[in-house]
Amino acid sequence: MIPIIGIMLLLLSIGLAVTIVFNEKYSKVISTVVSLIVMELAILLLYVFLAGAAGSPGSISENYMYYISNFGISLNFVVNPVSLALILMASVVSFVTMLSGNVENENLKVSSILVLLFELAAIGLFASGNLFIFFIFWDVGVVALFFMIYLLGSANRRMAAIKFIMYELLASLLLLFAIMLIYFNTPLHSFDISYITANYSSIPVGTQALIFSLFFFAFLINMPVFPVHLWLPDAHTEASTQGSMLLSGVLTKFGGYGMILAFIMLPIANEFTPVIAILAGFSAFYAAFVLMTQHDIKRIIAYTTIVEMSIVLVGISAFSTLGIMGATYAMLAHGFAISMLFLVSGTIGYMFSDRDIRSVKGVVRNSISTAYTFLTGVFATTGVPLTAAFVGDVLIFIAAIQKFSLYGAIPLFSIMLMGAFLYYVVNKSILSTKDASKPVEYVGTSQRVGFSILLFFIFLFGVLPFIALSIFSNFSI
Amino acid sequence: MQQYISMDEYALCIMILLFIFVNALSIFHKRKKAQLIISTTFLAVITVLAIVLLESNTYDIFAANLLNIYPFSMFFVALFSVGLIMVNIISYRYSKDYFAFSLLLGFVAFGMYSVAMAYSLIEIVLGIELVSLPTAFMIMVNGKENIEAAVKLFILSAIGITVLAFALVLLFPFDPQLSLTSISSMTGYLPVLALLLVIAGLAFEASIFPFNLWVPDVYSGAPANITAMLAGINKKVAFVALFEILFITMIPFSAAFSSMFQVLAVFTMFFGNIVALVQDNVKRLFAYSSISQAGYIAIGIAAATAYGVESSIFQIAAHLFMIIGTFAIILWLETKNIKTVQDYLGLSSRNRFAAFALTIFMLSMIGVPPLMGFVGKFLLFTSAINQGLLYLTLIAIINSFISIYYYARVMMSIYSKRPHEKVSMDWSIATVSLISLIVVILFGLYPQPFISIASTVSMSL
Numbered sequence: 033m034i035p036i037i038g039i040m041l042l043l044l045s046i047g048l049a050v051t052i053v054f055n056e057k058y059s060k061v062i063s064t065v066v067s068l069i070v071m072e073l074a075i076l077l078l079y080v081f082l083a084g085a086a087g088s089p090g091s092i093s094e095n096y097m098y099y100i101s102n103f104g105i106s107l108n109f110v111v112n113p114v115s116l117a118l119i120l121m122a123s124v125v126s127f128v129t130m131l132s133g134n135v136e137n138e139n140l141k142v143s144s145i146l147v148l149l150f151e152l153a154a155i156g157l158f159a160s161g162n163l164f165i166f167f168i169f170w171d172v173g174v175v176a177l178f179f180m181i182y183l184l185g186s187a188n189r190r191m192a193a194i195k196f197i198m199y200e201l202l203a204s205l206l207l208l209f210a211i212m213l214i215y216f217n218t219p220l221h222s223f224d225i226s227y228i229t230a231n232y233s234s235i236p237v238g239t240q241a242l243i244f245s246l247f248f249f250a251f252l253i254n255m256p257v258f259p260v261h262l263w264l265p266d267a268h269t270e271a272s273t274q275g276s277m278l279l280s281g282v283l284t285k286f287g288g289y290g291m292i293l294a295f296i297m298l299p300i301a302n303e304f305t306p307v308i309a310i311l312a313g314f315s316a317f318y319a320a321f322v323l324m325t326q327h328d329i330k331r332i333i334a335y336t337t338i339v340e341m342s343i344v345l346v347g348i349s350a351f352s353t354l355g356i357m358g359a360t361y362a363m364l365a366h367g368f369a370i371s372m373l374f375l376v377s378g379t380i381g382y383m384f385s386d387r388d389i390r391s392v393k394g395v396v397r398n399s400i401s402t403a404y405t406f407l408t409g410v411f412a413t414t415g416v417p418l419t420a421a422f423v424g425d426v427l428i429f430i431a432a433i434q435k436f437s438l439y440g441a442i443p444l445f446s447i448m449l450m451g452a453f454l455y456y457v458v459n460k461s462i463l464s465t466k467d468a469s470k471p472v473e474y475v476g477t478s479q480r481v482g483f484s485i486l487l488f489f490i491f492l493f494g495v496l497p498f499i500a501l502s503i504f505s506n507f508s509i
Numbered sequence: 510m511q512q513y514i515s516m517d518e519y520a521l522c523i524m525i526l527l528f529i530f531v532n533a534l535s536i537f538h539k540r541k542k543a544q545l546i547i548s549t550t551f552l553a554v555i556t557v558l559a560i561v562l563l564e565s566n567t568y569d570i571f572a573a574n575l576l577n578i579y580p581f582s583m584f585f586v587a588l589f590s591v592g593l594i595m596v597n598i599i600s601y602r603y604s605k606d607y608f609a610f611s612l613l614l615g616f617v618a619f620g621m622y623s624v625a626m627a628y629s630l631i632e633i634v635l636g637i638e639l640v641s642l643p644t645a646f647m648i649m650v651n652g653k654e655n656i657e658a659a660v661k662l663f664i665l666s667a668i669g670i671t672v673l674a675f676a677l678v679l680l681f682p683f684d685p686q687l688s689l690t691s692i693s694s695m696t697g698y699l700p701v702l703a704l705l706l707v708i709a710g711l712a713f714e715a716s717i718f719p720f721n722l723w724v725p726d727v728y729s730g731a732p733a734n735i736t737a738m739l740a741g742i743n744k745k746v747a748f749v750a751l752f753e754i755l756f757i758t759m760i761p762f763s764a765a766f767s768s769m770f771q772v773l774a775v776f777t778m779f780f781g782n783i784v785a786l787v788q789d790n791v792k793r794l795f796a797y798s799s800i801s802q803a804g805y806i807a808i809g810i811a812a813a814t815a816y817g818v819e820s821s822i823f824q825i826a827a828h829l830f831m832i833i834g835t836f837a838i839i840l841w842l843e844t845k846n847i848k849t850v851q852d853y854l855g856l857s858s859r860n861r862f863a864a865f866a867l868t869i870f871m872l873s874m875i876g877v878p879p880l881m882g883f884v885g886k887f888l889l890f891t892s893a894i895n896q897g898l899l900y901l902t903l904i905a906i907i908n909s910f911i912s913i914y915y916y917a918r919v920m921m922s923i924y925s926k927r928p929h930e931k932v933s934m935d936w937s938i939a940t941v942s943l944i945s946l947i948v949v950i951l952f953g954l955y956p957q958p959f960i961s962i963a964s965t966v967s968m969s970l
Contacts (some may be wrong), residue, residue: 212902
């Protein structure tokens with residue numbers, strides 16, 4: 033069998049090295065081609081996985097050299113249904129980011145290097161079969177995005193970047209502490225995720241609860257959910273378009289994926305689920321209300337991320353096969369939708385040199401594609417049927433109602449609140465034709481191509497949900 | 510265990526002696542370039558010989574019970590020689606009197622080797638003395654403005670050595686030869702007092718709290734090439750001495766020194782990191798950061814196992830390369846009058862390589878994977894957890910978190926958009942920082958060979 037994950041990571045590293053060496057003129061071309069090939073490899077991975085899923089337990093694993101052999105840490109990659117969906121999403125989003133995210137066409141070399149580095153981290157993280165490798169890729173991704181915010185961001189990037197790095201590295205240190213605790217409490221001293229899942233019962237119950245809460249807070253910061261979400265709005269507003277696309281589209285999924293792993297590894301989580309669900313529900317409403325007071329388009333979209341990831345956490349806290357499936361599907365859908373929304377808002381910001389919904393008016397007059405892509409993005413975020421988010425939300429709320437009876441459906445209203453405000457924004461700013469603002473620049477072809485790729489995936493997984501759902505055919509917890 | 514003595518061992522000892530001799534000659538022939546080439550070659554040969562002996566796993570006592578050749582000593586001979594090569598190269602251009610520096614370097618090197626290869630406790634004391642006093646003179650020959658730092662270093666290391674010597678006096682009744690072997694019949698309060706004094710004396714050199722108040726003044730007052738040596742090598746010599754005395758002679762008291770080092774490590778980390786938060790002078794900032802790194806290294810001693818020593822050794826090597834690379838760049842920037850965090854604004858537009866290298870070193874000091882500093886910290890933390898010192902790991906993690914802030918501050922000012930003229934880096938600084946950079950990245954990506962060496966080394970202790 034072809035070691036697809038290995039080839040993907042190798043290709044990305046080679047691409048990274050080549051981009052560093054070559055001069056600015058070629059860097060965008062090289063990195064776009066590399067990420068295109070990686071995206072195709074991810075689709076191939078999906079095919080291989082589906083072809084094997086019928087008979088085998090439905091997971092692909094690859095094993096490479098030892099990193100630190102006395103700890104049994106090797107580069108070992110395992111692809112399960114959750115990670116497969118996220119690898120696919122991450123590679124598509126990175127490709128579009130590379131192709132069309134750099135709206136201003138500035139700093140091509142630095143941005144290409146950082147996007148490739150981040151893509152390497154994301155794919156490695158989602159595919160890791162080993163908590164140690166997971167942690168390493170986590171930190172690489174965080175550092176790549178820190179530089180992305182700081183080097184390519186807008187005026188107030190300094191504060192945003194330092195907030196981002198402090199929050200994220202706090203999360204990574206909690207994570208490090210948790211994985212070291214796990215290592216010393218498993219009987220055979222292992223970082224291996226499948227081994228830990230099989231042997232969690234040998235860890236004392238108190239330690240399990242401690243480890244789970246460390247994991248929980250680390251991933252809560254990253255997702256981000258209410259009390260620890262403060263880094264997100266600033267980071268998204270100040271980052272460049274590419275930075276926001278990757279932050280929201282892929283980085284927040286690190287936390288979501290980790291949360292799913294933590295729940296699967298340590299079923300003691302089941303005892304905390306009501307608290308987690310209440311926290312997630314509160315966070316969704318909180319973010320939906322804060323959203324209404326914002327005027328900057330990017331900031332509004334940043335708060336929708338908090339709402340959506342809180343809904344994902346509701347799905348995870350239902351802690352059933354259906355809930356995990358729903359959470360994965362929602363993350364997949366959200367990755368496509370939110371990166372498209374950030375791409376559109378970056379384009380709008382570039383066109384009008386302004387992102388305030390009170391002053392930007394009549395985008396539809398100047399660029400029909402931008403305006404209607406924004407509208408579709410709003411559909412895709414709020415979970416309108418035939419978009420991918422719909423399937424995810426349906427699965428999540430079925431699972432939540434099964435688990436928490438009808439109380440599980442309460443967070444649904446936060447999506448409605450969010451949707452109401454987003455439609456108001458569309459109505460007031462994007463589609464209003466009264467005294468339309470004059471654009472400074474015009475939208476480029478590469479942005480339109482980027483819109484169409486993301487739209488394709490949003491509708492592909494919305495209209496034909498069985499493609500993604502069939503990878504879960506052998507999945508149960 | 511006297512057996513057949515190989516050529517390598519003879520060659521090593523002869524090389525070390527010749528090295529001092531040719532360095533002493535430098536003040537007579539006054540040929541700068543020749544002197545640089547000669548001393549670098551000698552150090553390189555010593556490194557190679559030490560690595561050969563390390564790889565062949567030799568155990569021998571050599572030269573009238575003076576030099577103890579075993580993997581532990583050979584590893585540190587090699588490591589210190591590499592460090593000295595780097596310091597020597599950066600001092601070539603930036604030392605005011607390179608010949609005096611060269612002369613003193615011979616003494617310092619001999620002190621380092623005799624600590625690493627010590628057979629008796631006396632040798633350790635003499636070695637420490639040979640390391641720290643010539644260093645004070647190295648600072649002094651650089652001009653009047655450095656005298657304060659030199660005098661501080663001189664007096665404080667003299668105090669440290671006196672305390673250490675007094676500890677040996679207390680051990681004398683138990684072992685009149687003062688050899689570096691386990692003293693079995695230790696009873697009463699005298700050995701405990703000796704243990705305390707050993708730790709206090711060496712803590713002066715190793716910059717462990719509360720004996721480290723001189724460190725920031727001396728580090729920032731000394732020229733940066735000497736600071737690189739102080740932080741990169743001299744401090745490590747004290748740690749080597751600590752390993753030898755604590756884990757060979759004092760091993761019956763391992764519970765006692767383990768608990769002492771837990772306290773010391775906690776205070777050292779907090780002191781270094783919290784004070785570094787408010788520093789504006791970059792050199793001072795890295796002085797405090799290296800104090801906190803000493804705290805991390807002390808965690809390995811607190812764990813008091815072979816595995817703890819192994820992780821300390823790894824972190825010592827990692828920090829040696831990180832800090833020498835950092836101070837090399839700081840030295841070069843100081844001559845361009847770039848000293849404070851504000852002056853560092855827009856460094857990346859002045860010189861891209863310097864900005865990149867400093868960033869990698871700082872990320873490594875924070876402990877961001879996949880860099881060497883991360884592997885070291887990971888090993889240290891696991892060694893502490895392995896001994897059940899959960900709280901120590903937690904405190905170390907909190908400290909890593911605090912340290913992010915001041916490193917991030919420097920990184921951000923390096924990469925702020927402030928256009929400047931390009932400044933080219935001269936070859937000596939570029940070489941040294943490139944060597945450090947390659948080591949930090951390479952052994953971060955693939956640490957396994959280095960870890961197995963560290964493990965052999967700690968087992969041989």
